[in-house]
Amino acid sequence: MKKTLLFTFLLLLSLAVTAQHKTLKDVVSEHQLDNGMRFLLVQRDGAPMISAGWVAHVGSANERPGTTGMSHLFEHMMFKGSNTIGVQDAKLDDQLRAELDGLRAQMFELERDSRLKVRTGVAESMSDTSLQSDEMKALESKFQAVIEQQRENLIKDQFDQIYTEQGATGMNAFTNTDMTVYFIRVPKNKLELWFWMESERLSDPVFREFYSERDVVYEERRLRTESTPTGKQNEVYNSMYWRGHPYGWPVVGWPSDISAITREQAEDFFDIYYAPNNLTAVLVGDFDQAHALKLANDYFGRIPRGKKAPPEVVTLFMPLEGGFEYKAEVEAPPSATLTFHTTAYAGVDHPALMVLADVLNGKTGRLHKRMVLKDQIATSASATADSRKYDGVFEIRATGKAGVDPQQLKATLLEEVVKIQTDGISEYDLEKVRNNLTANNLRRLEDNFFLGIQLLYYDGLRDWSYMETLMDRVKLVSREDVQRVAEKYLQASDMGSKIFTRKTGGEPEDPALAEFSEQQKQMLNQLQSQLASASTEKKKEMLIELPSMREASPPEVQAVIDYLLQQQGK
Amino acid sequence: MKLIKFTLLAAAILLLAACASSPTTTTSVANDVSSTRNSLPAHPEDLIYAQHSINIPDPAAYRYQLDNGNVAYIVPDSALPLVAVSVHSRGGRYLLGTDNAGLAALTASMMRDGGTKKLSPEELDEKLVFLATSVHVAIGATSSSASMNSLSSNLDESLDLLFDVIAEPTFDEERLKIRKSRTIDAMKRRNDDTSSIESQVFNDLRFGHSYRNNPPTAVDVEAVTSKRMMGFAVEIFSSPNLVISVNGDVDPKAMVVKLNKQIARLQKGVKFPAIPTEAHSAAPGLYGVDKADVTQTRVRMFHPGPRQGHPQEFEIKVMNNILGGGGFTSRITKRIRSDEGLAYSAGSVYQLGRYFPGMYLVYFQSKNPSVPQAAKIALEEIAKIQADPVSEQELNTARQAIIAGLNERYSNAAKKVSAFVSDEIDSTPKNYWSEFENNTAAVSIAAVQKAARDHLDSDKFRILLTGKLSEASEGDGEHGSIESVTGLKLQQIPLRDPLTLKPLPLK
Incomplete structure (x- = not known):
């Protein structure tokens, strides 16, 4: 795409938006x-x-x-x-509610003992039948009787x-x-x-x-x-x-x-x-x-102002001090999610982080192109600049194809991060992201109901006017900003990572694998994890060596290598 | 009420906006408005409203005859510099019968992802994303569509790209290989959670093996060729079978010229054969699929019902709204959710069939041991609405809720145009919507009871439990077992191997 064409397009875009169509601040009036x-x-x-x-x-x-x-x-x-x-009868309702509260308070007293029993290992959980005393049962049936009475009213x-x-x-x-x-x-x-x-x-x-x-x-x-x-x-x-x-x-x-x-x-x-x-x-x-x-x-206007102002949320994020990895077996495909601490909504670097997420996202984003189309190890991959009222994170994640080691997903995600940290992004990347943010912003205004929800949502985050000011700031984001925030926030040494592997036995077997002996499967696993933990260079080398290794191997090993090469998209 | 996961909503909303700065000034209201606090009505019944009649737009005012016998609906709206164009087809999976499972879904995604005669897949992706134009193709059971949404400043280029995708897709082999592998991977997740298991088994019970329920095996997916996809894509979007919709920042007359130019690129096909109407529903009974590691079991109870245009259509709608279709105001929801706290979501649907029999469906999800109790409540409520007349207030609330849907149907340009298109494709009778309010308002208490007696039948239910069957069938020890509540014997349905769809051994 030539620069001049790009420029004309952007010019047309901004003209179309400003000349003919109202901006948000023109249409929202605020009152107190x-x-x-x-x-x-x-x-x-x-x-x-x-x-x-x-x-x-x-x-x-x-x-x-x-x-x-x-x-x-x-x-x-x-x-x-x-x-x-x-x-029907508000007074009766009042009375019944007071009765219920009283019964509930008595039950709470009994629950103290149950809670102690759970804490000390005498009972397994609060719903343990051994905790059902006659006294509790009596209270429960009284409680139920009042509920019935309340319901009739x-x-x-x-x-x-x-x-x-x-x-x-x-x-x-x-x-x-x-x-x-x-x-x-x-x-x-x-x-x-x-x-x-x-x-x-x-x-x-x-x-x-x-x-x-x-x-x-x-x-x-x-x-x-x-x-x-x-x-x-x-x-x-x-x-x-x-x-x-x-x-x-x-x-x-x-x-x-x-x-x-x-x-x-x-x-x-x-x-x-x-x-x-x-x-x-x-x-x-x-x-x-x-x-x-x-x-x-x-x-x-008839509702009085609150007597006490809502207390401030004072707890701040504590650094992860080296980060951590959480691994779990689930009934779901393998996946890796990496979480980096950033800042609260509309924070100093939020606009650049939004652009960074978009460079990674979508059909032409870095993650999809690398992991879904090129390496073919993932079925989906995405990034989110998730900034909320009190704090924020930047998250990147990929869901792997069956049998892919989630550590390989993690390593590849990090490689894409490092690429942006080292080489930055192109002017074309930046323009593409801006075009899409601008167009999608217009799309969000089409429906009255959704516009209403968004105003409520943004005001919930602090102030509705950020809806506009944040976008103004996004337009000012430079290539250097994007590279800078990638370096500043996306540090592997301080991230959280969530690694899901499919529960053993839960994995539907690939028909090609069904014919493998246990030995062949073990060998495949070994090779897969070697590949997963290898650097990109090392991995390339391995993939180049595999065909010649194949020639020198007995047929049962050849079958494993064929499978592996096919999996790697070769 | 919904508990929306923060990230989902945030992701949607991050893309929001508008384009200028300087914050709006805040004004104080209190000073310039006189206070009438003491004269507020004591109850909403005392409020007086201005007259408001529901405006049913005349589709003819937006209908344009295109070349080749096709029709377009164009609803201009210049509030924002955006245009949406959709090419709707009367074709769908029914044209394939039960052959070629998986072909339709692959064709739809590959039309968008597989490149065109002019552009490689990568070039097409880059171009669409750079223009901020979205293109999407969907092929359903009895209808299909190819849609585009762009800034009005690049309408011409975007329209070219949409019709390139429809008329000249190339189904790139490398992309096809990737797509097939992703499809097979997605299939491996078929048994991961109870909601996807439930929908598959529900389809099996409701439709049997038919074009409406023809899930592919891995072998089916591998067998799909680009040649076969090409043929199917051309057939679906052949010209006498299309209806085109446009809404947004356009001049209708100029748009008609553009559309005529584009549809000339499509193949002149033949009119599609009629949609098959046969049904293959399983026999009434109590069915269960076991997934032992969940704390909640999902339940659907359904039986066949009449088709659209049935003389009791409006009575059935009102009856279901009172029974389970009207949210918190309806009986099943009230009793299962707010009285007993047995479910977060509980209710019923009465779907009137368009091409095939309709369906009455009760649904809920409840902790395993309370499933029999909740099912018992649903059956009691069905018996009750058949035995006793509904109240005047219930009748009125239900009628108003149904009529209010008309306001939503035409509330913006996009909704308007999609309403016109679905009426065109379904051949909805001309006076259907203008008479809708009167027909709904005319439903009486006696007619609701008659509809309940004529069109609800507890003996015909197919009841499906998906979850931890041992606990869900036994119940809580106080409200009976699922077999005693329904009077039916539980038949366990095996899970199917996700790739071959062959039944797995029962555990």
Whole structure:
């Protein structure tokens, strides 16, 4: 591609964007209520639905051991209604909830003893049948009886029902380490319903069904973590990497913590983190701005500012002091993941790290070209500049073809890193990445709903305006910047690596291998691991030598070498 | 509610943006707006809304007749300098019957990855990525598409590349070798997790061995040749069988000229034969696949149902919405998830068949020992909706939820154009969408009960458990076993060898 053509193309691109089309800062208007709650409004004519949502600036990073999973449990609890919504007799409900809390406190006392028994090895786990005392059983059946009584007084899932009956769609929420985001789409004539409902659950929430909802959360944990091929191992690796840091526990929480959270703790949590001064709301769609602001003030303005400011997250990342390697056998293909510590979102080098990730990614990225197309040892390979609110990592990973030693994947990933550290990237690489970042940025603005989610997400990371300023900074990234950040952050001496091998016996056998004797298989393994641990030069040499070795070998060895050469794509 | 893994969302969002600086000024709202705090309605029932009628756009206003008997829908939208073009085909795997397993998927990915007459695979990759143009080909059971998304500033070049991929793919041998090896590698993962095992066995039970369920063996994949792919690609995208869609920053008239020029490059084929309508569903029964190391078992219960255009179509939709299709508001979800905490996701789907029988499906995933209890609840709810009338409020909520889908169907240019295309391909009756709201609103309580009695049948369920069968079938000791709850004998289905698909010995 010639330079002039390149230049013309980029010029056209920037003209098309700036002359005809609005930028984000032209379309987002920001407002703040007296109580500190912020509103981001984007008016877009014609859409029949308004995308609406809000972000609470709280996630699992704001928890501590003993209350892990609280933010996520909260996300579930926020759909349970208020003193007006979801209940027939609010007073009776109050009374029953107090009864449940009392019973739960008694059970907690008994659990102290069970916990001691688990700690001292007398029992295996908290669900051990030997821990079931008569006293506990009696409490449980009393508890269940009150739950039944409570259920009769409830109007189940009325919060959802009211929205649905009015034609609202897509109500949902998500939690991560940094934020909790709630969103929905409402017909454009029913914006006031959104203000009513959301301000209701923020000003008068009732955490009913608190205890049964924890079971739903356990099922969510089983679904996502325990019953997937690598869920548990990924959780372990994440904790090892972030040891001591609040990013080290899973968003869903440790099972022992989830069961011990009390409603009182939940209420304290709400008062601090769900106060209006800790929230930002976003509306995208066809509405009148003045009207929306009046509704915002009427409905959300009535909620008082929080009494206590949310406490600062103070724990900083501790260096890995030489790094570590975590190895596990899983029912999944071999893979290697390398994790390097970087900086928090929008940090000084975040833009250059984004460019670095893109140079490595995609069909023409370095990793795919080298590992999938050329060496043919991987089925996929990618990189992520994962910068979050409080800290960040740069991650590169490859999933190997069956039988490939994950150490070979690791070595090749590192080679590609070293290439960028030594030789840098070309101007063409840089232009290509910029073109794609620019185009994809436009694509993300197409859909009102997704735009709304992104504003919430970025604001959850600190401030929505980074959506634009970060991209401005990406445009200024130079080739030298990319090389510099590769050197600064991607140091093998301080990285975490996660090495997965397929569980023995779990590997479906390659039909070609089925005919090999045990001896042949052993020999193949040896050769494979030699190749995997060899440097690129050494490996080349070995591959050149193999055919002549083959000539000098007996047929059973020849078969092994043929297989190996075929595997190496020769 | 969703617990989104941070990295996934972050990866999606990193690519976000817009293009200028200087932060927006923050204004304070409180001062310029009068407060009416005390006069807020006490309950959402008291809110009064402005009139809003759902606008059903007329497809004719966007429909263009192209040369060679093809049709295009063009929905202009200049909000952003982007264009999306898709060439949709009425062809699909059904044209192959049960022969040539694996051919369709390889053809689709190799059309994009295997180069064109003008460009080698590497050159095509570089060019598309440099232009920031994406090209994607998909070949499904009964329809296919080749799509392109580009900046409007390089529309012409991108359109050329899309039609190069459709009309002149070359299926480079080295790339084919790599793709086959990756495909076989992906096949080796077929038994790794319960969700992929469940979908395969579910397809086996639902479709038998047919064009809708024809997974390839390693031998099938190896047997695919570039010659065969070439023939299939040409057949799928031959000109009388196409519908083209365009949305974005274009002038429709100029676009029609461009499209006519491009489709002239395609082969003039013949109209495709009709889509086969036969079904090969397994007999009703209780089936299980064992995966001993999981804490949760996945469950699907399904039976055949009627096709689209059935006189009770709207009654069936409303009935299912109340029973299990309406999220938190529906009965199965409420009882299994929020009452009992037995599952994170639980509900039902009533799919009305387009070319073949439809299906009623109940799904949930629950910790192994609570599977019988959750299945029992689902069966109770089915019996209940057949025996007792639903409430006025349930009826109204379900009707409104279904009608609200209309708002979503046309909410932006991309959705609009894809709605028009699917109506064109499916030959949806002309007044179907204009009458949709009235037809849904007319559904009565009695009609819901009749639909439940006519179209739900617990005796016809095929029930599939995928997980730790020993625990899941035995239950928790309080709510019965899966056999006592369903009255059926559990038949264990063996896993299949991922490469040969031959049954593996039962453990």
